[in-house]
Amino acid sequence: MTDDVTAIRELGDRMAEAIEPVLVGKSHVVRLALAAMLSGGHLLVEDNPGTGKTSLARALAACIDGSASRIQFTPDLLPGDITGVSIWDQSTGRFTFHEGPVFANVVLADEINRASPKTQSAMLEVMQEGRVTIDGKPNAVPTPFMVVATQNPIEQSGTYRLPEAQLDRFALRTSIGYPDHASTLRILEGSAEPIDPGSLAPVVDTARLIELIGVVATVHVDAAVADYVARIVDATRQSGEVRLGVSVRGALSLVRTARAYAALDGRDYVTPDDVKALVIPVLAHRIVLEPEAELDGITQETILQQLMLSTPPPRGRDGS
Structure with a gap:
């Protein structure tokens, strides 16, 4: 087990190093993306234009020696444009x-x-089920399977907001943010020869990645740490400023991504600090606030920060 988590930590370091030239100074964002991948989840990147959302997704895909695709969502995109279609083959006389x-x-x-709700639903159904059903026949997507979705929160004209039930299918939501001054200088100094994210050399193949995802699932979660997660989730449901708290799926996602986060640190056990680091990326997009709270300028992140202050973590290395 120790050798396996060491391999995961080394993989995380190599991928972060490979992606650094594309996404300068954003190692924490890369780590969150890797946690989503290793936990078998999907990632939603929500940020302003020009911050590197698409570059992150393309770089992540390039680092895996497997298949990758890009879907540019537009209002006229149809479900069949995403999932595929059955076409009549005259030579065989069948679809x-x-x-x-x-x-x-x-x-x-x-x-x-930017796609219609019908097309969004088709995409998110594949994310949940891991297969596409056409003419009553299921067609499984490749393994491993990860969706990295992006959206721009400031341009809402002509967009269709993802419903809360569909947002719940993303393991993590994160933003990249603007680089600091030193990182901006590094970017400008290399602007004459920009790096294509799709040209990065693969760091891991799919067979090895499947093995490491299996290792992550065995990372130890102490009963006290699981209780800590349950108390945080319960607190979101009892808050007077929250209309809809975190679901069971959200609690499971927090535990699964915490396992991956610990493995990326080279540990075979989860600590309360792992949970704390992931509470906002994993849970914030799963909370629906009361209208009065939104009018007062309260955000999901603010609520979670308050709840973590009022929910004491267990003591000890692994929560014991």
Whole structure:
């Protein structure tokens, strides 16, 4: 087990090093993306234009020696454009299924909120089920399978907001943010020869990645740490400023990503600090506030920060 988590930490270091030239000074964002990947979850990147959302997704896909695809979501995109369609083959006298771009190990769903709700539902159904059903026949997507979706929160004209039930299918939501001054200088100094994220050399193949995802699932979560997660989740449901608290799926996602976060640190056990680091990325997009709280300028992040202050963590290295 120790050798396996060491391999995961080394993989995380190599991928962070490979992606650094593309996404300068954002190692914490890369680590969150890797935690989503190793926990078998999907990632939603929500940020302003020009911050590197698409570059992150493309770089992540390039680092895996598997299949990758990009779907540019637009209002006229149809569900069949994503999942694929059955086409009549005159030579055989039967319908033949032609796979859509969703049949890839890493799928970049660019500006997912620009597609119609029907198309969004088709995409998110594949994320949940891991397969596409055409003419009553299930067609499994490749393994591993990860969707990296992006959306721009400031341009809402002509967009369709993702419903809360669909947001719940993303393991993590994060933002990249603008680089600091030193990182901006590094970017400007290398601007004459920009790096194409898709040209990065693969760091891991799919077979090895599947093995490491299996290792992450065995990382130890002490009963006290699980109780800590349950108390945080319960607190979101009891808050007077929250209309809809965190679901059981959200609690499971927090535990699974905490396992991956610990493994990326080279540990085979989860600590309360792992949970704290992931509470906002994993849970914030799963909370629906009361209208009065939104009018007062309260955010999901503020609520979670308050709840963590009022929910004491267990003591000890692994929560014991």
